[in-house]
Amino acid sequence: MWFRSATLLWRRTALPAGRPFPRCYSTPTPTSPELYDVVCVGGGPAGLSLLAALRSSAATSGLKVALVEGQDLKKNVLRDSTPSTFSNRCSSLTPASVRYLKEIGAWSFIDESRVQPYQGMEVWDGLSGSKITFDWDETNSVARRPSRHDSQTIAYMIENINLTTGLQNFLKALGGITILSPAKVESISYGDSTGSSNLSTWPVVKVSGGQTLAARLLVGADGANSPVRTFAGIQSRGWRYERMGMVATIQLESEPVRKIAYQRFLSTGPIAMLPLPGKMASLVWSTTPERAEVLKALSEEDFSAMVNAGFRLSDPDLQYLHGLEAGQAKEVEWRRRHTPQSGAVPTTVIGVQENTIAAFPLQLRHADTYTAERIALVGDAAHTIHPLAGQGLNLGQGDIASLVRTIKSAVESGQDIGSTLALEQYTSERYAANNTVMGVCDKLHKLYSFQSAPIVGLRSLGLSAVDKLGFLKGFLMRNAAGGA
Incomplete structure (x- = not known):
């Protein structure tokens, strides 16, 4: 009986597809939760993309949806559009992710002048010097096949705040979404069963301010420490890498003629430089907590010198430089003059944008499952x-595309969108695929953490072999690009 009651309740509350209604804010009484088809907790890229995709689809646009976000979304927008100033929180979007954002209509709201496509990537071993070059022109020439990639693009560098600002503007244009922001989740519990309705299996979210929302489907897009995942009783397993991810926005000596990403595997972790528009670039450096503290304490001149050293000098040189309290710039300059350079290296770094040097702990976590009855996890809440x-x-973004397909399929077939049966499609599509990518990244990190000569020799031999096999490189690049 409870299932029939819940189903009838949803049919009364779900809005017909295509019906326009204004953006609004929920004001239920403290004892009576307002009913929603989908409530998403978390207003980052994943949560905003989910709501945008649901509202832009004819099949799901009639669902009553709400967003709960602890931070003030109105303050979390791109304000400084100066072409030489960029956030240190950037991401590399694959062609498949960009294509999906275009399909749902969100990409046209992104400030593309701040997005940097790049066409190549140089990756090499910091101990042996063996390398692999990813380049669509070269790969397609070797494989003798035409390219299907826009302008031979490997990926697109974008500031996270540019993406979330665009998604917020897209949602404003779409309308019809209840947005509670800033509103912190105070509790999540199951609803009550009354004579007229049965909410005993519906999650009820109580937020600061007293509002309560009952969700036919509650989506956790609320980060690695997800309250939604905790409520669902889903375990998340993994480990810390005992490494810190250093990020910064850096200024180059000159603008590269061709935009290329660079990554060098050091004994403490990889250092990567990813291109941004103009003479700017995004730095991501995986290193030990002790070295991260040293780097954060350096002057702009010494920090820039250390980044240049990270791509050019030997492991013993870097170990010595991290032991200095200051003066790295002069030491690096002397060592660079006496160190022969072979292969491609990035343009010299000459400065760091103010207040962009930061560090965060690196870890691998994976939820045991992505779904439970009336619960779905996406993004960092899942992995x-x-x-x-x-x-x-x-x-x-792959999670969002799959979950929206799952919800759409349930709506079109008359299923309960929150039922375990309806959500099985999402878990089956995403769990194994994500687990494979996570496993590969984890094994690469561990492989390049070894310094013993036999292992260094074997991994260098493998890297050089793959570099010579154009068809294999093409396979890896197509999969990394999201199957584009």
Whole structure:
């Protein structure tokens, strides 16, 4: 009986597809939760993309949806559009992720002048010097096949705040979404069963301010420490890498003629430089907590010198430089003059944008499942990954595309969108795929943490072999691009 009551209740509360209604704010009484088809907790890229995709689809646009976000979304927008100033929180979007944002109509709200496509990537071993070059022109030439990629693009560098600002503007244009922001989740519990309705299986979210929302489907897009995941009783397993991810926005000596990403595997972790518009670039450096503290304490001149050293000098040189309290700039300059350079290296760094140097702990976490009755997890609430392959945000976008397909299928077939049966499609599509990507990144991190000569020799041999096999590189690039 409870299922029939819940189903009838949804049919009374779900709005017909295509009906326009204004953006609004929920004001239920403290004892009576307002009923929603979908409530999403978390207003980051994943949560905003979910609501945008649901509202832009004819099949799901009639669902009554709400967003709960602890921070003030009105303050979390792009304000400084100066072409030489960029946020230190950037992501590398694959062509597949960009294509999906275009399909749902959100990409046209992104400030594309601040997005940087790049066409190549140089990756090499800091101990042996063996390398692999990812380049669509070269790969397609070797494989003798035409390219299907826009302008030979490997990925697009975008500030996270540019993405979320665009998504917020898109949602404003769409309308019809209840947005509670800033509103912190105070509790999540199951509803009550009354004579007229049965909410005993519906999650009820109580937020600061006293509002309560009952969800036919509650989506957790609320980060690695997800309250939604905790409520659902879903375990998240993994480990810390005992590494910190250093990020910064850096200024280059000159603008590269061709935009290329660079990544060098050091004994403490990879250092990567990813292109931004003009003479700017985004730095991501995985290193030990002790070295991260040293780097954060340096002057702008010494920090810039250390970044240049990270791409050019030997492991013993870097170990010595991290032991200095100051004066790295002069030491690096002397060592660079006496160190022969072979292979491609990035343009010299000459400065760091003010207040962009930051560090965060790296970890791998994976939820045991992505769904429970009336619960779905997406993005970091479901999985966190090492940033060495730049796939974190892309996995989240893949989650959104799959979950929206799942909800759409349930609506079109008359299923309860929150039922375990209806949500099985999402778990089956995403769990194994995400687990594979996470496993590959984890194994790469561990492989390049070894310094013993036999292992260094074997991994260098493998890297050089893959570099010579154009068809294999093409396969890896197509999969990294999201199957584009």
